[in-house]
Amino acid sequence: MWKWLHPYAKSEKSYALSGKLMPWFLVTAVITFVVGMVWGLAFAPADYQQGDSFRIIYIHVPAAMMAMAAYSTMAIAAFIALVWQIRLAEMTVAATAPIGAVYTFIALFTGAAWGKPMWGAWWVWDARLTSELILLFVYLGIIALYNAFSDKVLAGRAASILTLVGVINLPIIHFSVVWWNTLHQGATITKFDKPSMDTAMLYPLLIMIISFAAFLGFMSLYRFRNEILHRESHRPWVISLVQQSSTQINKRG
Amino acid sequence: MAFSSFSEFLAMGGYGFYVWLAYGVSLLSVIFLIIDTVYRRKKIFNQVEQRLQREQRIKAAENKKGTL
Numbered sequence: 001m002w003k004w005l006h007p008y009a010k011s012e013k014s015y016a017l018s019g020k021l022m023p024w025f026l027v028t029a030v031i032t033f034v035v036g037m038v039w040g041l042a043f044a045p046a047d048y049q050q051g052d053s054f055r056i057i058y059i060h061v062p063a064a065m066m067a068m069a070a071y072s073t074m075a076i077a078a079f080i081a082l083v084w085q086i087r088l089a090e091m092t093v094a095a096t097a098p099i100g101a102v103y104t105f106i107a108l109f110t111g112a113a114w115g116k117p118m119w120g121a122w123w124v125w126d127a128r129l130t131s132e133l134i135l136l137f138v139y140l141g142i143i144a145l146y147n148a149f150s151d152k153v154l155a156g157r158a159a160s161i162l163t164l165v166g167v168i169n170l171p172i173i174h175f176s177v178v179w180w181n182t183l184h185q186g187a188t189i190t191k192f193d194k195p196s197m198d199t200a201m202l203y204p205l206l207i208m209i210i211s212f213a214a215f216l217g218f219m220s221l222y223r224f225r226n227e228i229l230h231r232e233s234h235r236p237w238v239i240s241l242v243q244q245s246s247t248q249i250n251k252r253g
Numbered sequence: 254m255a256f257s258s259f260s261e262f263l264a265m266g267g268y269g270f271y272v273w274l275a276y277g278v279s280l281l282s283v284i285f286l287i288i289d290t291v292y293r294r295k296k297i298f299n300q301v302e303q304r305l306q307r308e309q310r311i312k313a314a315e316n317k318k319g320t321l
Binding site: 041042043044045046051052053055056059060063098099102105106109110113114116117215219222223225226229230233238239242243245246 | 254255256262265266267268271272274275276278279282283285286287289290291293294297298300301302304305
């Protein structure tokens with residue numbers, strides 16, 4: 001029943017499939033980015049309390065959400081890598097970590113730039129902010145650990161273990177605004193109730209979330225392909241790929 | 254439209270500095286990520302190509318030795 005899936009455990013097949021999927025993710029990301037940005041920055045009405053400063057939400061929330069989504073993806077991949085010893089899953093962990101780190105940084109930085117005019121401080125040691133900062137450190141730790149080993153089999157296993165250990169931080173981040181009294185506001189979208197936001201503001205936000213998700217997909221596939229090429233650089237199919245691209249460059253020159 | 258002029262759009266109701274700081278730094282970090290990703294791919298291709306050329310040179314040198 002699952003036999004059709006087996007060839008994709010081969011890196012060459014996965015490389016080709018990722019290459020086919022990449023343009024779709026990129027097109028989705030670019031279109032939703034343009035629509036979401038124009039709508040959010042110029043057409044959505046100003047907030048009755050926060051004025052136009054609330055427009056930071058259109059990158060702050062998507063970045064924070066997708067930073068956690070990226071981590072969940074890595075955790076699932078890390079579990080698969082450790083249990084079934086699938087090397088491609090290890091590569092997924094290594095490929096996604098830098099994107100998650102950049103998203104987390106964006107969430108933290110835009111939060112600071114939003115907090116300064118609204119709370120009067122760039123930073124407070126509050127539960128949500130602190131747990132998000134820990135997420136950034138966990139990401140950096142995973143990246144550093146993966147790069148610390150020249151033996152990539154060992155590196156992949158170590159990074160996968162650290163990824164699984166760091167999962168404990170995800171529920172802490174999500175529920176930090178419930179469990180502790182924090183300056184940060186509670187959930188607006190990710191709750192069982194109706195979103196507590198007007199549709200005129202909510203739609204561009206949802207579009208931006210799709211954009212960040214699609215860009216995360218595009219970038220992970222790109223970096224996943226890089227990981228495959230790097231690890232398999234001695235295999236014949238990679239060598240013929242390199243030879244093809246170099247003859248193309250020579251023809252153009 | 255929430256703004257009546259372009260300068261009003263830039264001012265963001267007095268929050269211009271914070272809004273554009275957030276957007277600017279986010280854009281820069283994403284551009285940094287893209288450059289790093291594309292650069293890595295190029296680097297891998299170059300490394301493989303250099304290795305292939307070196308292997309060819311070694312082979313050519315060995316053939317020469319054989320003729321002496």
